[in-house]
Amino acid sequence: MFTPVPNPTTNPVAAKFGQQDLIRRSASSVTAPAKRQTEVAKLIDVSKCIGCKACQVACLEWNNLTEEVGVNVGVYDNPHDLTANTWTLMRYTEYENAESGNLEWLIRKDGCMHCEDPGCLKACPAPGAIVQYSNGIVDFDHDKCIGCGYCIKGCPFNIPRISQVDQKAYKCSLCSDRLAVGQGPACAKACPTQAIVFGTKDEMKQWADHRIKDLKSRGFKNAGLYDPPGVGGTHVMYVLQHADKPQIYAGLPNNPSISPLVEVWKGVTKYVGLAAIGAFAAFGFLHHAVAGANRVTAEDEKNAERLTEGQR
Amino acid sequence: MSKSEVDAGDSVHPGKPVIVDRYTVAARINHWITAVSLVLLALSGLALFTPALYFLTGLFGGGQLTRIIHPWIGVVLFLSFMGLFFRFFRLNLWERTDSVWMSRMRDVLANEENKLPEVGKYNAGQKMVFWSMSLFILVLITSGVVIWDQYFGNYFTIEQKRIAVLIHSATAIVAICVWIVHVYAAIWVRGTIGAMTRGKVTGGWAWRHHRRWLKDLVTGKN
Numbered sequence: 001m002f003t004p005v006p007n008p009t010t011n012p013v014a015a016k017f018g019q020q021d022l023i024r025r026s027a028s029s030v031t032a033p034a035k036r037q038t039e040v041a042k043l044i045d046v047s048k049c050i051g052c053k054a055c056q057v058a059c060l061e062w063n064n065l066t067e068e069v070g071v072n073v074g075v076y077d078n079p080h081d082l083t084a085n086t087w088t089l090m091r092y093t094e095y096e097n098a099e100s101g102n103l104e105w106l107i108r109k110d111g112c113m114h115c116e117d118p119g120c121l122k123a124c125p126a127p128g129a130i131v132q133y134s135n136g137i138v139d140f141d142h143d144k145c146i147g148c149g150y151c152i153k154g155c156p157f158n159i160p161r162i163s164q165v166d167q168k169a170y171k172c173s174l175c176s177d178r179l180a181v182g183q184g185p186a187c188a189k190a191c192p193t194q195a196i197v198f199g200t201k202d203e204m205k206q207w208a209d210h211r212i213k214d215l216k217s218r219g220f221k222n223a224g225l226y227d228p229p230g231v232g233g234t235h236v237m238y239v240l241q242h243a244d245k246p247q248i249y250a251g252l253p254n255n256p257s258i259s260p261l262v263e264v265w266k267g268v269t270k271y272v273g274l275a276a277i278g279a280f281a282a283f284g285f286l287h288h289a290v291a292g293a294n295r296v297t298a299e300d301e302k303n304a305e306r307l308t309e310g311q312r
Numbered sequence: 313m314s315k316s317e318v319d320a321g322d323s324v325h326p327g328k329p330v331i332v333d334r335y336t337v338a339a340r341i342n343h344w345i346t347a348v349s350l351v352l353l354a355l356s357g358l359a360l361f362t363p364a365l366y367f368l369t370g371l372f373g374g375g376q377l378t379r380i381i382h383p384w385i386g387v388v389l390f391l392s393f394m395g396l397f398f399r400f401f402r403l404n405l406w407e408r409t410d411s412v413w414m415s416r417m418r419d420v421l422a423n424e425e426n427k428l429p430e431v432g433k434y435n436a437g438q439k440m441v442f443w444s445m446s447l448f449i450l451v452l453i454t455s456g457v458v459i460w461d462q463y464f465g466n467y468f469t470i471e472q473k474r475i476a477v478l479i480h481s482a483t484a485i486v487a488i489c490v491w492i493v494h495v496y497a498a499i500w501v502r503g504t505i506g507a508m509t510r511g512k513v514t515g516g517w518a519w520r521h522h523r524r525w526l527k528d529l530v531t532g533k534n
Binding site: 146 | 364374461473485518
């Protein structure tokens with residue numbers, strides 16, 4: 001068993017990280033702290049998940065969210081997708097393993113992956129609305145969010161959702177408020193099978209190795225860790241029985257990265273665009289300085305008068 | 313024989329100087345609604361386009377309001393520009409002499425208009441502004457709807473929105489460049505702005521810049 005984060009003291013404690021620990025801030029720059037905090041991570045072991053949804057409930061509970069009563073369309077996923085209130089969602093897949101002939105019930109806890117290279121943050125136009133702490137947490141600051149939905153376009157995992165109530169974007173915060181006072185995320189706390197464990201990223205990788213060995217010994221020869229390098233690694237990682245095909249886990253992207261469209265839009269378009277506007281304006285000034293105004297002459301007026309004379 | 317260059321409302325008043333009515337009151341109001349919308353759109357759009365200009369959201373009451381207002385101004389611009397389009401498109405149709413005019417851009421820029429073919433109500437540069445703006449505004453409203461999440465968020469995929477947002481911003485940049493050309497030309501060619509404010513130009517202006525239009529007006533061709 002992985003030793004869970006112990007219950008914290010009931011005495012007030014100072015926050016373990018804050019504004020001074022930002023390494024990225026949307027639409028603005030920050031001076032990175034001299035020393036990076038130990039990177040944290042949540043490890044979700046899909047092979048251990050029993051699909052009880054305690055994590056979903058704990059998430060709603062801790063974050064004081066209420067989900068609307070939905071409708072049953074014959075699947076276990078409830079609600080049917082992530083919403084502005086449901087920041088984590090169990091996605092159920094019935095997978096027929098052709099090799100073993102077994103039916104496998106793959107249950108993946110979906111939610112923000114807390115990318116090291118966060119697409120949401122890169123796409124965000126509002127200064128400070130999305131921040132990344134040096135421990136790896138990517139968090140939304142709703143006071144600064146303008147509800148444009150750019151984060152949705154930036155995210156390679158399709159995670160943020162805009163609330164229909166206040167038109168702001170919501171997603172898993174990795175319980176940054178709990179972490180700040182030394183607790184683990186609410187979902188990890190609630191998980192009865194340790195399918196969700198939390199610790200430093202190194203600890204989680206070690207624990208994942210241990211789990212992968214175990215799975216391999218049970219015949220899952222492609223068991224592995226999902227920590228996609230395309231986004232610089234993530235601070236929410238999965239242990240997958242079939243790490244060679246992540247897409248079978250309710251469409252977990254195979255090799256996620258920030259869309260090139262977003263990179264072009266937020267990169268070259270911005271610089272070339274502003275340069276083009278500047279160049280056109282500069283051409284105007286230059287032309288006016290060199291060629292001067294195009295003025296109507298007295299001769300022109302005379303010609304017009306001559307032309308219209310017959311009209312009098 | 314070429315078509316008449318005269319629009320409804322254009323007329324010539326002999327005198328010293330000759331005065332020519334170029335734009336009707338309705339056309340001018342239509343133009344200025346479009347103009348104000350376009351400037352507001354450029355300011356609010358640039359605010360969301362680059363963090364360096366995010367401060368422009370202050371003009372609209374903050375980021376949230378900028379995000380809310382921008383698409384609505386876009387709707388106003390689109391409808392208003394439709395009005396301009398149907399008013400102006402006939403005399404903006406491309407003619408062979410327009411290509412000649414464009415090929416002599418050196419003379420145009422050097423204020424040597426006597427070396428150019430006689431121009432009707434619009435010269436080739438004005439026609440280019442007209443047609444490019446018509447195209448860009450159509451592209452902008454279409455791509456804009458795709459990224460108008462509050463009302464249309466559920467109708468498009470994220471990938472479609474990514475494409476739309478890139479097209480929207482790139483097109484907006486080009487449209488702003490065309491707008492700069494449009495405004496600069498109005499300043500550079502003196503006597504032009506009066507056409508869109510009081511609706512009138514002098515006969516000399518018409519003779520110098522739009523001689524075929526003036527001649528058609530005087531001969532009463534229509």
